[in-house]
Structure formats: structure tokens, C-alpha cells
Amino acid sequence: MDELLKLLRKNALESPANMAKMLKLPEKEIKAKILAYEKKGIIRGYQAIVNEDQLDLNRVRAVIEVKITPEREGGFNRIAARLSKFREVESLFLMSGGYDLLVFINGVNLKEVASFVSEKLATVNGVVSTSTHFMLKTYKDQGVLMEMEKEDERLKVSP
Amino acid sequence: MKGSKSPRNFIASHLENVPKSGIRDFFDIVSTRKDIISLSIGEPDFVTPWHIREASIFALDHGATAYTANLGLLELRQLLSKYVHKSFGINYDPVSEILVTVGVSEAMDLAIRAITEPGDEIIYHEPCFVSYAPVIIFAHGKPVPVITAREEEFRLTPDLLEKRITGHTKALVLNFPTNPTGAVLDRNDIEGIADLVIKHDLLVITDEIYSELTYDGERLSIGALPGMKERTIFLNGFSKTWAMTGFRVGFSCAPPHLTDAMMKIHQYIMMCAPILSQKAAIEALRNGHSDIIEMRSEYKKRRNFICSSLNEMGLPCHVPKGAFYAFPYIGDYGMTAKEFSLRLLDEENVACVPGTAFGNSGEGFLRCSYAADMDDIKEAMNRMERFVKRLQKK
Ligand SMILES: Cc1ncc(COP(=O)(O)O)c(C=O)c1O
Numbered sequence: 001m002d003e004l005l006k007l008l009r010k011n012a013l014e015s016p017a018n019m020a021k022m023l024k025l026p027e028k029e030i031k032a033k034i035l036a037y038e039k040k041g042i043i044r045g046y047q048a049i050v051n052e053d054q055l056d057l058n059r060v061r062a063v064i065e066v067k068i069t070p071e072r073e074g075g076f077n078r079i080a081a082r083l084s085k086f087r088e089v090e091s092l093f094l095m096s097g098g099y100d101l102l103v104f105i106n107g108v109n110l111k112e113v114a115s116f117v118s119e120k121l122a123t124v125n126g127v128v129s130t131s132t133h134f135m136l137k138t139y140k141d142q143g144v145l146m147e148m149e150k151e152d153e154r155l156k157v158s159p
Numbered sequence: 160m161k162g163s164k165s166p167r168n169f170i171a172s173h174l175e176n177v178p179k180s181g182i183r184d185f186f187d188i189v190s191t192r193k194d195i196i197s198l199s200i201g202e203p204d205f206v207t208p209w210h211i212r213e214a215s216i217f218a219l220d221h222g223a224t225a226y227t228a229n230l231g232l233l234e235l236r237q238l239l240s241k242y243v244h245k246s247f248g249i250n251y252d253p254v255s256e257i258l259v260t261v262g263v264s265e266a267m268d269l270a271i272r273a274i275t276e277p278g279d280e281i282i283y284h285e286p287c288f289v290s291y292a293p294v295i296i297f298a299h300g301k302p303v304p305v306i307t308a309r310e311e312e313f314r315l316t317p318d319l320l321e322k323r324i325t326g327h328t329k330a331l332v333l334n335f336p337t338n339p340t341g342a343v344l345d346r347n348d349i350e351g352i353a354d355l356v357i358k359h360d361l362l363v364i365t366d367e368i369y370s371e372l373t374y375d376g377e378r379l380s381i382g383a384l385p386g387m388k389e390r391t392i393f394l395n396g397f398s399k400t401w402a403m404t405g406f407r408v409g410f411s412c413a414p415p416h417l418t419d420a421m422m423k424i425h426q427y428i429m430m431c432a433p434i435l436s437q438k439a440a441i442e443a444l445r446n447g448h449s450d451i452i453e454m455r456s457e458y459k460k461r462r463n464f465i466c467s468s469l470n471e472m473g474l475p476c477h478v479p480k481g482a483f484y485a486f487p488y489i490g491d492y493g494m495t496a497k498e499f500s501l502r503l504l505d506e507e508n509v510a511c512v513p514g515t516a517f518g519n520s521g522e523g524f525l526r527c528s529y530a531a532d533m534d535d536i537k538e539a540m541n542r543m544e545r546f547v548k549r550l551q552k553k
Pocket of ligand 1: 159261337407408
């Protein structure tokens with residue numbers, strides 16, 4: 001992966017001036033490259049990684065394994081695209097193995113998730129079965145540990 | 160009992176003449192401060208990659224708590240043999256030419272002690288790692304520093320070296336990339352040095368602990384040149400490459416008679432390197448290649464950042480080609496390196512090691528380690544810029 005993308009994935013708030021120094025490129029070029037990535041849709045957005053467990057939101061997150069019947073033209077794509085449009089769906093992946101789609105849901109409460117599954121998801125034409133798992137605690141999300149790291153334990157000066 | 164007679168001085172005189180490490184001095188001052196940003200740390204800020212730590216835990220779970228063979232676990236030596244061949248192009252026999260040690264620190268001590276007789280001169284290049292001169296003195300040898308210069312990016316050139324070779328010279332210690340300057344030699348330098356070593360029938364002890372952290376240029380070990388394996392002790396370790404300083408494990412590669420001599424000391428004073436650390440080292444060599452690539456690319460960005468920041472604020476700094484230290488020149492402000500670093504600490508709470516900790520020739524320089532969190536580096540650069548601006552106003 002391009003070093004610039006790596007830097008942005010680590011910290012999207014990094015200033016172009018700093019990235020220019022790190023990569024030994026002119027700042028103008030950094031800005032132009034970012035713009036190009038955005039235009040091409042390679043960079044799809046910028047978000048904060050939030051530890052929701054600390055917020056006492058009482059929201060419910062669930063992962064649903066979905067089996068579907070592939071269609072003659074388009075395979076899994078039509079159904080996947082259709083499911084993606086639901087506001088409740090946070091992420092959606094096509095999987096190999098025992099089921100076809102893995103759907104991440106974020107709901108206000110248990111009831112909302114339950115009704116989403118039974119009324120919206122399960123009733124989509126082509127969905128054969130669903131299996132819902134609720135998430136209890138987040139330890140690591142998008143490469144970031146949710147527990148704050150301990151302080152630097154190294155000596156303050158060493159050879 | 161008559162208790163009034165005071166005991167005589169029991170300390171050996173050759174030891175008393177070795178000054179306390181400048182690093183230790185500076186540590187004593189820094190440890191009294193709170194909320195400082197430290198760029199004074201000579202070890203990676205990464206923790207050891209989890210798969211390596213886990214291998215050590217697994218070994219402990221399974222009762223790996225005993226001594227190992229003096230030379231180290233055979234499996235580890237076999238992996239080391241492959242690794243050194245692949246990364247440095249030198250062939251060493253795992254049974255007779257590789258010794259696992261308690262860090263490069265022990266390996267350096269063994270190498271020096273194995274070859275040094277009273278009065279033998281051992282040449283090394285300076286500014287350099289703190290332990291070379293003391294270790295040579297402890298072995299009753301004579302340390303002979305060659306001073307390298309900023310103008311030549313602290314490279315050891317054959318010319319500089321030749322001037323210090325005498326009839327008593329026994330060996331040459333090399334450390335490239337260098338702590339504290341980040342210097343790297345090019346092929347010409349290395350070939351020229353090898354010619355001199357062969358011409359004067361010398362031995363080379365090459366401390367390659369930073370060689371995996373080479374960012375630009377060719378990486379060439381002197382031991383790989385024709386005719387040099389026979390006169391080279393190759394030292395390397397896991398401390399920097401895999402962020403394993405606390406594991407205390409390193410290794411030495413050398414022809415059988417040299418390995419035997421080092422082993423003689425090692426078996427009586429150390430027995431073996433800790434088994435759990437050897438187990439961790441096995442995992443690092445087996446599955447740790449991508450760790451190196453990741454760390455190297457991270458350090459390189461930090462290096463670029465810190466060097467251009469230092470240069471912009473008015474502290475001229477060559478771009479080091481390896482290790483994780485920037486070594487800016489601070490001699491334009493009418494202060495010694497020590498004064499400069501103490502004022503920087505007092506006024507801005509940033510700790511950088513005065514260059515003099517690495518030999519007198521480090522006067523006028525500061526060692527800024529970029530083995531630190533990127534946010535800390537940024538903040539440290541802001542503070543140093545403020546500090547330097549104030550100095551420039553006066
Ligand atoms: C040049 C050099 N050699 C050797 C060492 C010691 O390494 P080890 O941890 O393997 O004893 C260091 C550590 O700072 C070093 O910088």
C-alpha cells in the first residue's frame with residue numbers, strides 16, 4: 001500500500017505538512033494525491049474510532065450470518081446491495097464457508113435488532129436463513145485496542 | 160577485635176580509571192523530572208511483537224525452564240545460520256561457528272576478551288556506543304578511537320583508519336549503522352577497510368545490531384567480502400530488530416577457533432542465554448520477517464520528519480542512513496553539548512543525550528532518538544524549535 005495511505009489509515013487527522021516531511025514529498029503533492037484518492041473513491045471517508053462501551057449508550061450491536069440463494073445473473077450482488085442500504089447495517093461482507101453474507105448491525109435496542117432481522121432481513125426474497133449473535137464487548141476495533149495502553153515502561157534514558 | 164583500621168582500596172586500578180557512563184549521569188538528572196518528553200532512549204518504542212512474546216509464554220507453559228547447551232539451542236543456531244546467509248550472504252556452520260549470547264553486550268565482551276592481551280590496541284570509530292572503550296580496558300587492552308567527522312557523515316574511511324594502525328593493533332571494532340550517528344558505510348569504504356585489515360593482519364569485530372534498520376543504500380557486511388570471513392567476528396542480536404531488549408539475547412558468528420575461544424569464557428561465566436529468550440528468538444526468526452519491514456518503514460518516516468524539522472529550526476543534521484538516531488550539530492550557540500541538553504531539559508522538558516556521552520568527539524552534538532511515539536516527536540520538535548528561536552534572538 002502507498003505510504004501516504006498507510007499514514008492516513010493510522011491517523012486521518014495528520015497534517016499534510018507533517019506527512020510531507022515524513023515522506024520527503026512537497027506538501028502540494030501530498031494534497032493533490034489525497035484529492036485524487038478521494039476522487040477515485042479509494043478514500044471513502046474519514047471517521048473517528050469511538051469506544052462505544054465507554055459511552056453507556058445502551059445500543060446493541062449484532063453480527064448476523066445470512067445464507068442466501070445465489071441468482072442466475074448477479075450471484076449474491078443484488079441481495080447484498082439491497083441489504084447494504086438499510087440504515088441499521090454498519091458493514092456487510094460476502095464470505096466463504098458455511099454462510100454467504102456477514103452483516104454487522106447497530107441498533108437502538110434488542111427489540112429494534114430483532115424486528116430488523118425478522119421483518120426486514122429474513123423477508124428479503126432469496127434469504128434462506130439467518131443466525132444472529134449479539135456483541136458483548138469491544139476489545140479491538142479497526143486495529144485499535146480499546147483498552148488504553150499502559151505508560152511507556154522504558155527507562156527515560158538508555159544507551 | 161581492633162576495628163579502627165580503615166580497609167585499603169580494593170577496587171582494581173584499571174577499573175577505577177574508567178569513567179562512569181555519561182548516559183548514567185544524564186539518566187540520574189532526567190529521572191528526577193516529571194512530564195518530560197524523552198528522545199534519549201536507545202531502544203525501540205514498539206513492544207515485542209505479540210507472536211514472539213506468545214512463543215515465550217507457550218514455552219514457559221510447557222516447562223521450558225532449564226539450561227540449554229552452552230552454544231544455545233541447536234534449532235536456534237540452525238535458524239541463525241539460515242538468516243545470516245540470507246540477509247548477509249555469509250555461511251556459518253550452526254554446530255561450530257555460532258554462539259547464542261546474552262545480548263550483543265555479552266558477545267562483544269567475549270569477543271574482546273578472547274583476543275586481547277595486555278597492551279594490544281583495539282581500534283574503534285567514535286562517536287560510538289558507550290561500551291566499547293570500557294570493555295577493551297577491562298580486558299587490559301588499549302582503546303584507540305578514530306574520530307569520524309560530520310563532513311563525511313561520520314563514515315570510517317580507510318584513510319582515517321590507516322593513520323591509527325600500529326604494530327600493536329590487533330583488531331578493529333565496526334558498528335554500522337552507528338549508534339549514535341546513524342552512519343552507514345558504502346561499498347568503497349568497506350572494501351578499502353578490508354584491504355587494510357588483510358594487509359595488517361587484523362581481526363574485525365562487527366557489531367551489526369542496527370543493520371536491519373538500514374533505510375538507504377546497499378547493506379553490506381564486511382564479513383561477506385572475499386578473505387574476510389576468516390578474520391571477522393560477526394555480532395548481531397534481537398534487541399533492535401525485533402524490539403526485544405529485555406529478553407537479553409544476541410549471537411556471535413565466527414570461524415570455529417574463534418567461536419571456541421569465546422565459548423570458553425561464555426561457558427564459565429554465563430553457561431547459556433535464558434531459554435525463554437531463545438525460544439522467543441526462534442519464533443522471531445521463523446515468523447518475524449514482516450515485523451522488520453513494518454518497523455523499518457515506520458522508523459523511516461520518523462527519521463525524515465525529525466531530520467527535516469531539525470534542519471528547518473536551524474540545527475544542521477545529516478540524514479542518517481540507519482539506526483534510529485538523529486545527531487544534529489548544536490555547536491553554534493556557545494554552549495557545550497551538556498549545557499545545551501540541560502537547558503533544553505530545564506526550559507522545555509525535552510531530554511536528548513549530549514553527544515559527549517559517546518566520546519569526546521561527540522562534543523557539539525545531540526543524540527535525538529526517534530524510537531519514540533510520533534506525537535511525542537512532533538511535540539518535542541515544537542518545543543525545540545521554540546528553544547532554538549530564543550537562543551537565536553540573543
Ligand atoms: C551499537 C550497540 N551495540 C550493542 C548494544 C547492546 O545490545 P544488546 O541489547 O543486544 O546487548 C546496543 C544497545 O543499545 C548498541 O546500540
